[in-house]
Amino acid sequence: xxxxxxxxxxxxxxxxxxxxxxxxxxxxxxxxxxxxxxxxxxxxxxxxxxxxxxxxxxxxxxxxxxxxxxxxxxxxxxxxxxxxxxxxxxxxxxxxxxxxxxxxxxxxxxxxxxxxxxxxxxxxxxxxxxxxxxxxxxxxxxxxxxxxxxxxxxxxxxxxxxxxxxxxxxxxxxxxxxxxxxxxxxxxxxxxxxxxxxxxxxxxxxxxxxxxxxxxxxxxxxxxxxxxxxxxxxxxxxxxxxxxxxxxxxxxxxxxxxxxxxxxxxxxxxxxxxxxxxxxxxxxxxxxxxxxxxxxxxxxxxxxxxxxxxxx
Numbered sequence: 310x311x312x313x314x315x316x317x318x319x320x321x322x323x324x325x326x327x328x329x330x331x332x333x334x335x336x337x338x339x340x341x342x343x344x345x346x347x348x349x350x351x352x353x354x355x356x357x358x359x360x361x362x363x364x365x366x367x368x369x370x371x372x373x374x375x376x377x378x379x380x381x382x383x384x385x386x387x388x389x390x391x392x393x394x395x396x397x398x399x400x401x402x403x404x405x406x407x408x409x410x411x412x413x414x415x416x417x418x419x420x421x422x423x424x425x426x427x428x429x430x431x432x433x434x435x436x437x438x439x440x441x442x443x444x445x446x447x448x449x450x451x452x453x454x455x456x457x458x459x460x461x462x463x464x465x466x467x468x469x470x471x472x473x474x475x476x477x478x479x480x481x482x483x484x485x486x487x488x489x490x491x492x493x494x495x496x497x498x499x500x501x502x503x504x505x506x507x508x509x510x511x512x513x514x515x516x517x518x519x520x521x522x523x524x525x526x527x528x529x530x531x532x533x534x535x536x537x538x539x540x541x542x543x544x545x546x547x548x549x550x551x552x553x554x555x556x557x558x559x560x561x562x563x564x565x566x567x568x569x570x571x572x573x574x575x576x577x578x579x580x581x582x583x584x585x586x587x588x589x590x591x592x593x594x595x596x597x598x599x600x601x602x603x604x605x606x607x608x609x610x611x612x613x614x615x616x617x618x619x620x621x
Contacts, residue, residue: 325356325364325388332364341366342452344416346444347423348437350430350456353561355533356387360456364388371420374398374412376427376436384425400424402436409443416449430458434479434505460503463529463563466539467501471568475501481514489588490597492517493581495566497601502566511562515547518566520584525567531560541567582613591617 339362341347347366352358367373368390375381378397385392400408412422424431424440431437441451460477469475476498481491495502506514518526521544528547530538538557542550544566551557581601585594595613599606 328359328361329364329368329389332361332368336362336365341369341421342450343419343421345421345450345452346412346416346441347421347452347454348431348441349423349425349454350458351384351425351428353428353457353459353462353533354531356384358457358533359388360454362454363456364390366421366423366454367392367425369421370423372396372398372412372415372422374400374408374422374424374440376401376425376431380427381425398422400436400440405436405439406443409440412440413443413447413449416444416447428457428459430456433458433460433477457533459505459529459532459561459563462532463527463539463565464501464503466529467527467541467565467567469501469527469565469567471570475503475565477503479503479505481506481517483510485513486589486593486597488513488517489520489585490601492520493584493597494601496521496580496584498566499569501568504564504566506562506564508559508561511558512548512551514564515551517588518544518564519546519548520544520587521566524569527565527567529563529565530557532563534560536560579612579616582609583616586613586616 347370349363349366350360351363367385373381373392373396375397378394378399381397382392382394398408398411400412412424415422424437426432426435426437429435432441444451464475478491478495481504482488504514523543523545525541526544526547527539527541528550532539536556540550582594582598585597588594589597591613592610595606595609598604598609
């Protein structure tokens with residue numbers, strides 16, 4: 310699942326003429342092998358985050374494959390790059406396998422082709438991974454051009470300490486039961502976890518994460534844009550924080566679930582059971598807990614009954 314197309318932010322209507330000249334000067338003398346796919350990261354909101362190498366490659370390749378040709382054409386015009394519509398190839402999640410063969414045909418002819426998703430780094434919760442795999446399978450080369458990424462952007466501003474590792478999960482399932490089950494699994498994950506979410510689903514995600522109580526979460530909303538917000542709070546406070554201002558429900562979201570503080574990690578599988586019982590019928594919660602933890606269903610059912618009775 311991809312985030313909605315990012316709204317570009319041409320703050321002050323900037324001119325990229327000097328940037329294009331700088332791109333030619335800085336990147337023009339580098340080697341760009343023919344018959345190669347160039348995987349190009351593009352801004353996640355602020356146009357000024359485009360790299361000089363991205364500008365040069367997008368100006369000079371023979372064709373550009375893109376998640377949305379209209380969105381990419383808008384980006385190119387905004388940075389002063391003129392490309393005809395015939396040089397753009399639509400390649401998105403619904404036609405990636407078929408369109409990849411079109412790209413490979415061009416590469417076999419010795420052409421250089423760039424691939425861009427609507428925003429950020431392709432193949433990270435965006436189309437592109439199947440294309441790159443097909444290019445490798447054909448014995449051809451994929452050249453990455455690093456740049457903007459909402460995942461790294463929100464991590465850098467989260468202030469995550471402790472265990473340096475993190476897990477990128479992306480979008481959780483849209484169905485409530487599957488989402489609650491996924492959060493129950495995250496409750497057992499001691500490392501930081503990066504999540505992505507769309508505006509129409511952020512409230513449901515917040516309610517699910519609230520069951521993690523005092524575990525910290527950093528919310529990045531509209532990253533790199535004019536109305537960017539970054540806030541850290543306990544998971545239990547996330548639904549109330551969103552509800553406090555209708556504007557907080559708008560835009561694109563990247564979140565970091567912080568690692569457990571020392572000594573705060575759950576000690577047993579009862580925590581998973583409690584999380585699921587808070588959102589699901591008792592039998593369903595027991596069934597999912599057994600699948601997640603490997604514990605015997607009968608024993609879990611008895612503990613569930615005890616927990617339910619103790620809360621009455």
